[in-house]
Amino acid sequence: MQALRDEIAKNKALLDTLEDTGKEIIADSSEDPQVVRDVRGELNKIVSPVDAILRKLAERQVKLQNALLRSQEFQVKTESRFILMLHAFLYQKLHPIVLVTI
Numbered sequence: 276m277q278a279l280r281d282e283i284a285k286n287k288a289l290l291d292t293l294e295d296t297g298k299e300i301i302a303d304s305s306e307d308p309q310v311v312r313d314v315r316g317e318l319n320k321i322v323s324p325v326d327a328i329l330r331k332l333a334e335r336q337v338k339l340q341n342a343l344l345r346s347q348e349f350q351v352k353t354e355s356r357f358i359l360m361l362h363a364f365l366y367q368k369l370h371p372i373v374l375v376t377i
Contacts, residue, residue, distance in 0.1 A: 301315065
């Protein structure tokens with residue numbers, strides 16, 4: 276996941292340049308609707324997949340963080356239960372119950 280983020284970051288400057296250039300072409304060609312449509316279409320082909328990947332990465336990061344949090348909570352609960360059980364066991368060993376019969 277980090278490798279994909281790094282790859283996107285490496286190409287971010289190129290993507291920004293392409294977007295800026297496309298916007299300039301659109302501004303300069305505002306009188307030719309076909310050029311505007313073509314440039315917007317090409318920009319969309321480039322930008323949309325990258326945006327989708329970034330959204331998926333963010334979603335995956337949230338899921339991973341939530342899973343990590345749940346596993347940490349489970350570990351704390353398990354350790355707490357173990358300590359309580361250990362204390363109870365040790366208490367019983369140190370203080371055996373003596374039955375007195377009358």
